[in-house]
Amino acid sequence: MEDFLNRADRRRYSLATHELERRWKAVRQRMAARGIDFLVVQSQQRFAGGYFRWFTDIPGANFPISAVFPLDDDMTIIAHGPQTPEPPGNPAKWALRGVKERLNTPALPNVWWEDAWDAEQAATVILRKKPRTVGLVGLGNMSGAMYSNLLKGLQGVTLVN
DSSP: OHHHHTOSOOOSOOOOHHHHHHHHHHHHHHHHHHTOOEEEEEEOSTTSOHHHHHHHSOOOOSSOEEEEEESSSOEEEEEESOOTTSOOOSSOGGGOTTEEEEEEEOOOTTOGGGTTHHHHHHHHHHHTTOOSEEEEEOGGGSOHHHHHHHHHHTTTSEEEO
């Protein structure tokens, strides 16, 4: 029990991988039908991270954490932590099912000059594939800074809710 309590990831239960895969497949079918190339999902804190957790089975934390979910590839996670070459922080690599890339920013939500960092990382990932349409999931859970900086970073790309 002591090992369990000392884990950084304190979930008691994890979703089965096949359930996550079922969700991803269903979402991708709807994305394709609507012409959406990517989704961006953000959780800002541990008590209201439902959409992010639904996609990743990773609960929200005390810092913003975002997922870039492409139509045809695994996700990219953008989280608070040291930049490379330092090892990533939480969530641990073993918890990142369906994640191709983990990017960290040392951004803190209360430091105004760091507002754009997470959105810049997301825009860089998205623009690698020249998308036409990006869906923003759960705008009520997304920070204003994330939204406004995605608008700046994804000019020429249609953003939909």
